[in-house]
Amino acid sequence: MSLETRPLRKDAELNRQRILAAAGELFAEAGLHVTLDAVAERAGVGVGTVYRRFPDKEALIDALFEDRIDAVGAIAEQACAMDDAWAALVFFFDRAISLHGEDRALKELVFSTAHGQDRVAQARGKLKPIVSRIVVRAQEAGELRPDIDITDVPLIQLMLTAVMEYTHDVSPDAWRRYLAVVLDGLRTGGAQTPLPAAALTDEQLDGAMARGLRPPRR
Amino acid sequence: MSLETRPLRKDAELNRQRILAAAGELFAEAGLHVTLDAVAERAGVGVGTVYRRFPDKEALIDALFEDRIDAVGAIAEQACAMDDAWAALVFFFDRAISLHGEDRALKELVFSTAHGQDRVAQARGKLKPIVSRIVVRAQEAGELRPDIDITDVPLIQLMLTAVMEYTHDVSPDAWRRYLAVVLDGLRTGGAQTPLPAAALTDEQLDGAMARGLRPPRR
DNA sequence: GAGCAAGTGGAGGACATATCTCCGTTTGCT
DNA sequence: AGCAAACGGAGATATGTCCTCCACTTGCTC
Numbered sequence A, B: 001m002s003l004e005t006r007p008l009r010k011d012a013e014l015n016r017q018r019i020l021a022a023a024g025e026l027f028a029e030a031g032l033h034v035t036l037d038a039v040a041e042r043a044g045v046g047v048g049t050v051y052r053r054f055p056d057k058e059a060l061i062d063a064l065f066e067d068r069i070d071a072v073g074a075i076a077e078q079a080c081a082m083d084d085a086w087a088a089l090v091f092f093f094d095r096a097i098s099l100h101g102e103d104r105a106l107k108e109l110v111f112s113t114a115h116g117q118d119r120v121a122q123a124r125g126k127l128k129p130i131v132s133r134i135v136v137r138a139q140e141a142g143e144l145r146p147d148i149d150i151t152d153v154p155l156i157q158l159m160l161t162a163v164m165e166y167t168h169d170v171s172p173d174a175w176r177r178y179l180a181v182v183l184d185g186l187r188t189g190g191a192q193t194p195l196p197a198a199a200l201t202d203e204q205l206d207g208a209m210a211r212g213l214r215p216p217r218r
Numbered sequence C: 001g002a003g004c005a006a007g008t009g010g011a012g013g014a015c016a017t018a019t020c021t022c023c024g025t026t027t028g029c030t
Numbered sequence D: 001a002g003c004a005a006a007c008g009g010a011g012a013t014a015t016g017t018c019c020t021c022c023a024c025t026t027g028c029t030c
Helices: A010-030 A036-043 A047-053 A057-068 A071-080 A085-102 A104-111 A117-140 A152-167 A174-186 A202-211 B010-030 B036-043 B047-053 B057-068 B071-080 B085-102 B104-111 B117-140 B152-167 B174-186 B202-211
Strands: none
Touching (some): A010 A047, A010 A104, A071 A117, A085 A117, A085 A152, A152 A174, B010 B047, B010 B057, B010 B104, B036 B057, B057 B104, B085 B104
16 A cells, blocks of 8 residues: 555545445446446446456455444344354344345355455455354353354355245345254254244245256356 | 257257256256356357256256255155154255255255246155155154144254354264264154264364355355 | 646447357268 | 268357446435
8 A cells, every 4th residue: 555545536436435335236236247347337437447446356345344244243242242152143043144135245254265366265264263163162051052063154054045035035034034943953952942033834835946056047 | 839849969968967967966066046158168069058058057057957946855755754754854964954955055945046036945745744754753753843834844954054064174074973962853753863073173163163154255 | 718638438349158049061761 | 083972160149147338317415
């Protein structure tokens, strides 16, 4: 960074904000594959403007997710602060997965090293010990089965984001049903929690299938 | 169809077989997104040859999966024939998911209506009552929790194929670990089965993340 | 309020990917 | 031998994405 970065002209700064906002929305809705042309359109500026402000897509992504990536960290810490060890684990899963549902780009960043390697790797590094504490605590409390490992956590999240992505448009909460099943499988004691969401109807399932797997390809 | 379809010249018939074989391999490995050019190359013929034999990609897919699509049906019936209701359910999940792992195109066909609507819809129609029997039987035996619905079955499969796809290259069996957890969550009684596969090591997890989500885009 | 650097828009160049066609050449069959 | 069938693969067509270029506009400074 240069020591003397003169401030942007006020119209330019306004456009910069518009671009960031538009990109935030679009990435959250559709994932990182959206084009900068699309971002420009939504922001109401020309493509050229986007490219002068952000040399390429990576730069925009970086600027955008600088903080958002550790929203997950905040959730984890919030969970850590809870008294009940099991409730903390449930809270963490529920909130973290739900976050990935609201923001598709975030999910893509978390589950892939393809973009912004540094920043994400760093965020993961910070996250790991906290999640580890949540897991270990639940195990020590005798609530979480002992053969679960920290590396299981992201994969469990992945499973549920897959359901979420698939069913999102026909039944946005359906994933909670499957999270409940998984949590029952993770918990010692064998009590079964009532499933918090209804099963899909046949029509809903057809609807989900109709849109099929992986919308990324537009 | 014409009543008198004269047989193909023998070289042409040979090529037809080669094309089907190549397409079968490639689709299984990489999914339905592979180009017919790629199929032609693997088959050792020109693209033109592929297109004379199969008017378009859909036709090729149709010809290929005419039977393969109800391999799942076969598994379901095999499961139905088993004595132990719970074991039947476990068997069905294990084999069906594992099939999706071996054949990516099959998975895409099953979870999306985008291709070959008719044939797949038909296959699903046949499959449903059989799966329903497996589910109901396990519930009547008091082994499967009663609040599970038939529509839950495909979504559970989906969850696990997501894990499988993600971890396939670093630990091909990891998905069985999560299937075990899910099954424990589905079963009444609360006994916990030992997890049949090791958790991913940190390095394996990194490896999975490095290749990231959704390879379809090559 | 003049002048100029900073900023802007968006057409379009460069490149990549996919589907499918066309036609000069080769090959099997009778 | 001769001809219809089959072949290969260059390339037409279409679509999509990234990014550049430059004639024009706008805010800021003196």
